[in-house]
Amino acid sequence: MHIAAVVLDKSIDRPLDYSIPEHLASKIKPGIRVHVPVRGKLRKGTVLSLLSKTTVKNILPIEEVLSEMDVLTPDLFSLADWMSRYYATPIDRCLSSMLPASVKKDLKEKTEVEIQLAVSKEKIASFLQENRSRLAKQASVLDEMLKASGPMLLKELLNIAKVSESSIASLIEKGLLQKKRVKEQTTELEVDEFIPTPPKVLSLEQERTFASISSSLQEKRFATHLIHGITGSGKTEIYLRAIQEALSLGKASILLVPEISLTTQTIERLTARLQRKIAVIHHRLSDRERLKTWEAMRKQEIDVVVGARSALFSPLPHLGLIIVDEEHEQSYKQSEEMPCYHARDLAVMRGKITSSTVILGSATPTLESYYNALQGKYELHKLTKRPLDFKKPEVTIVNMNLECNKAKGLTLFSETLLDRIKKKLASGEQTILFLNRRGYYTSRLCTSCLKPIHCKHCDVSMTYHRGEEILSCHMCGFSLPTALEKCPSCGEKETLKYKGPGTEQVERLLHAIFPFCRTLRMDRDTTKQKGSHDRIFKQFRAGKADILIGTQMIAKGLHFPSVTLVGILNADSSLNIPDFRSHETVFQLLTQVAGRSGRGLLPGEVIIQSFLTDHPIIRLAFEDDYEQFFHKELEERKLFQYPPFTRLTKIVFSGTELPKVTRTADAYYATLKRALPKEFSLSPLHPPAHAKIKDRHRLQCLIKGQNTLLLSSILKSLRVKVPNSVRIQLDIDPTSTFF
Numbered sequence: 179m180h181i182a183a184v185v186l187d188k189s190i191d192r193p194l195d196y197s198i199p200e201h202l203a204s205k206i207k208p209g210i211r212v213h214v215p216v217r218g219k220l221r222k223g224t225v226l227s228l229l230s231k232t233t234v235k236n237i238l239p240i241e242e243v244l245s246e247m248d249v250l251t252p253d254l255f256s257l258a259d260w261m262s263r264y265y266a267t268p269i270d271r272c273l274s275s276m277l278p279a280s281v282k283k284d285l286k287e288k289t290e291v292e293i294q295l296a297v298s299k300e301k302i303a304s305f306l307q308e309n310r311s312r313l314a315k316q317a318s319v320l321d322e323m324l325k326a327s328g329p330m331l332l333k334e335l336l337n338i339a340k341v342s343e344s345s346i347a348s349l350i351e352k353g354l355l356q357k358k359r360v361k362e363q364t365t366e367l368e369v370d371e372f373i374p375t376p377p378k379v380l381s382l383e384q385e386r387t388f389a390s391i392s393s394s395l396q397e398k399r400f401a402t403h404l405i406h407g408i409t410g411s412g413k414t415e416i417y418l419r420a421i422q423e424a425l426s427l428g429k430a431s432i433l434l435v436p437e438i439s440l441t442t443q444t445i446e447r448l449t450a451r452l453q454r455k456i457a458v459i460h461h462r463l464s465d466r467e468r469l470k471t472w473e474a475m476r477k478q479e480i481d482v483v484v485g486a487r488s489a490l491f492s493p494l495p496h497l498g499l500i501i502v503d504e505e506h507e508q509s510y511k512q513s514e515e516m517p518c519y520h521a522r523d524l525a526v527m528r529g530k531i532t533s534s535t536v537i538l539g540s541a542t543p544t545l546e547s548y549y550n551a552l553q554g555k556y557e558l559h560k561l562t563k564r565p566l567d568f569k570k571p572e573v574t575i576v577n578m579n580l581e582c583n584k585a586k587g588l589t590l591f592s593e594t595l596l597d598r599i600k601k602k603l604a605s606g607e608q609t610i611l612f613l614n615r616r617g618y619y620t621s622r623l624c625t626s627c628l629k630p631i632h633c634k635h636c637d638v639s640m641t642y643h644r645g646e647e648i649l650s651c652h653m654c655g656f657s658l659p660t661a662l663e664k665c666p667s668c669g670e671k672e673t674l675k676y677k678g679p680g681t682e683q684v685e686r687l688l689h690a691i692f693p694f695c696r697t698l699r700m701d702r703d704t705t706k707q708k709g710s711h712d713r714i715f716k717q718f719r720a721g722k723a724d725i726l727i728g729t730q731m732i733a734k735g736l737h738f739p740s741v742t743l744v745g746i747l748n749a750d751s752s753l754n755i756p757d758f759r760s761h762e763t764v765f766q767l768l769t770q771v772a773g774r775s776g777r778g779l780l781p782g783e784v785i786i787q788s789f790l791t792d793h794p795i796i797r798l799a800f801e802d803d804y805e806q807f808f809h810k811e812l813e814e815r816k817l818f819q820y821p822p823f824t825r826l827t828k829i830v831f832s833g834t835e836l837p838k839v840t841r842t843a844d845a846y847y848a849t850l851k852r853a854l855p856k857e858f859s860l861s862p863l864h865p866p867a868h869a870k871i872k873d874r875h876r877l878q879c880l881i882k883g884q885n886t887l888l889l890s891s892i893l894k895s896l897r898v899k900v901p902n903s904v905r906i907q908l909d910i911d912p913t914s915t916f917f
C-alpha cells in the first residue's frame with residue numbers, strides 16, 4: 179500500500195489520493211496528520227485510509243508528517259463514515275467536527291494578565307475610607323481584591339467588579355495594584371482534593387439493572403441499556419459502578435452530561451469514587467487545555483472522560499462503556515451547523531462499532547428511546563423508588579388565574595409559594611425557583627400598534643436587562659439603550675411598556691419581599707465567564723444562599739440535599755408552541771425541575787404555578803405519570819405520523835438577501851420533488867418561527883419517510899446551483915420543526 183487517501187481540513191469535501199514517499203512509509207497510517215500539496219500550496223489534512231491503487235494520474239507525494247501520533251482511533255473513522263452517509267454531510271466536515279481546532283493548528287504558549295495588590299491591606303483599607311464615595315468604581319475593584327484570597331485574572335476582576343480597564347489602570351498608576359503576565363491557567367482537578375467514598379448499598383431494582391449491565395461489559399458485547407428511573411432513584415450510583423467495572427476489565431469510559439453546569443458535580447463524584455484523574459471536555463476549555471487532554475487520551479494516560487456532546491469523540495483506544503445521562507435533553511443535538519448529529523444516536527452507533535456497552539439514563543426518556551426499548555432494540559430497566567425510602571416530593575398546583583384576581587392584576591408569586599418560601603427561610607432549608615426566561619422583562623411592547631421592539635438583525639423581540647439598562651437580542655447579542663422616546667414601528671410616543679418577567683426580576687422582587695434572603699441566579703447572563711457554573715454551584719451547596727433562581731440549566735441532574743422546595747413560576751409558557759415535541763418538552767422540564775426537591779433526609783415540596791391547571795400535560799406532570807404520558811403522546815404521534823413512526827428531515831435555506839434565498843429554495847425544492855420516491859412526503863416551503871437570524875433570512879421544508887440512508891444519498895447527489903451567499907443546511911432527525 180503506497181497510496182494514502184487524505185481528507186483536507188477545509189475547502190475540498192472529498193478525499194484526495196497521494197503517494198507515500200519511502201522515507202515516510204513507516205509513519206503513514208490512518209489518523210496521522212500530514213502536509214500535502216494542493217495547487218502549488220501546502221495544506222493540512224488527515225490520512226483517512228491506505229490504498230493499493232488509484233485512478234489519479236500524475237499522483238503527488240505527501241510532503242511531511244505533522245505528528246507521528248494518530249489523532250483519531252480507527253473506530254472514530256468508521257463513525258465519521260457513518261455520520262457522512264446518515265447525516266448527508268461531506269466526510270471532511272464530519273472529521274472536522276471530531277477534531278478539536280487545537281489539534282489542527284500550531285499552538286503558541288498563551289498568557290493572561292493577573293492583578294494583585296501592590297501594598298498592604300491596611301493601606302488599601304485607608305484608601306477606601308478616604309475615597310469610597312468619590313471613586314466608586316475604583317473602590318469596587320479594591321473591594322473585590324480584598325475579598326479574594328490572592329491574585330485575580332484581569333478578565334475575572336473586570337466581570338465581577340463590573341468596571342472598565344481604565345479603573346484598574348488608575349489603581350496601578352497610583353501604586354495600589356500591579357499586573358503581570360502569567361501562563362494561561364488550566365482547569366485540572368487533582369485526585370487528592372477528594373475524600374474516597376465507598377459504594378452505596380443498592381436496592382433490588384438497582385442490583386438487577388447493574389447485573390444486566392455488568393453482563394454485557396464482561397462479555398464485551400454491544401448492548402444498549404435504557405434506565406428509566408424517577409428523579410433521585412440512584413441512576414448515578416449505577417453509572418459509577420459500571421465505570422468501575424469497565425476499568426477493572428481494562429476498558430475506558432465516556433460519560434456524557436447535557437450541561438456544563440453538571441460537570442463539576444459529576445467530576446467530584448467520579449474522582450471521589452475512582453481516585454484517578456478524569457478528563458473534562460466542554461466548550462469553555464481553552465485550545466491548549468483541549469489539546470493537552472486529547473494527547474493524554476491518545477497516550478492512554480486517561481481512561482475516563484466526562485463532558486458535553488463533543489466528548490463522545492474522545493480518542494480512547496480501548497473504549498468499553500458509553501453513558502448518556504439525561505438522554506432526553508435536546509442539548510445533545512447539534513443544530514447550528516452540519517453535520518446535525520445527535521450525540522445519543524452516535525453513542526449507540528459508536529458502541530456498536532466498538533462492541534461497547536451503552537447506557538441511556540433519564541427520568542423522562544424521549545418517546546423514541548422508550549419506544550425502542552419496548553420494541554426490544556434496547557434493554558429496559560425501571561427504577562421506581564428513591565433509595566433509603568426517601569419520599570417523592572409533595573406536589574401542589576396553584577391556579578394563577580385566581581391569584582391574579584386576588585391581586586387585581588398580574589402577579590409573579592402566588593400566596594402559597596410565598597408562604598412556603600417564608601417557612602423554608604425560617605427553618606434554614608433551601609429553595610429553587612425556576613423560570614425559563616432570563617433578563618428583567620422579556621419584551622417591550624407598544625400599546626398603540628401592539629408590536630414589540632424587534633432586533634434589527636433577527637426576527638425576535640428584545641429582552642430588557644435592568645442591570646445594564648439595555649434591550650438585548652438573545653440570538654445575536656445586538657443591544658439598544660432603554661431610553662427610547664418613540665415606538666420604532668409606528669412612531670407613537672410614550673406608548674412603550676415592559677411585558678413578561680425574567681429571572682432578573684424574580685431576584686429583585688424576592689429581595690423586596692424578603693429583604694434578608696440570600697439569592698444566587700444561574701442563567702446565561704450570570705454564567706458567561708469560565709468557571710462561573712462551578713462558583714455558583716459550590717456557593718449554593720455550601721449554604722451561602724437560601725434561594726437559587728434559574729432557567730433550564732438548573733433543571734438537570736443537580737443534587738442539593740438541603741433543597742426542600744421547588745417553585746415553578748410559569749409552568750405552561752411553552753405548551754402552545756406549534757411543534758410536535760412541545761408537550762414532551764414541557765412534561766420533561768416540569769418533571770426534571772420537580773425532581774430537584776427532597777433529595778435528602780428532609781421531605782420535599784413542589785409548587786407548580788399555572789394558568790392552565792386543567793391541561794392534561796400539567797396534570798400528568800403533577801402526577802409524575804410518565805407511562806400515561808407516553809401512551810397518550812404516542813397515540814397522537816401515530817395519528818399524525820411523527821417520530822417514532824417515521825423519520826423527519828428539515829432542510830433550511832438561509833442568506834442575507836431574501837430574493838436569492840427564495841429563488842434558490844424554489845429551485846432546490848423543485849429538483850428535490852422530482853428526485854424523491856413516493857415513499858417520502860414533502861411539505862411546502864415556509865418560513866420558520868424565527869424567519870431571520872443574524873441578518874440571514876430563512877425558509878424551510880420538511881421530509882417524512884422511513885429510509886434515512888436512502889434519503890441522505892439522494893440529498894447528497896442533488897445538483898442545484900447555489901449562490902455563495904446562500905447556505906443550505908440538512909438537519910436529519912431535527913428536535914424542532916417550528917424554530
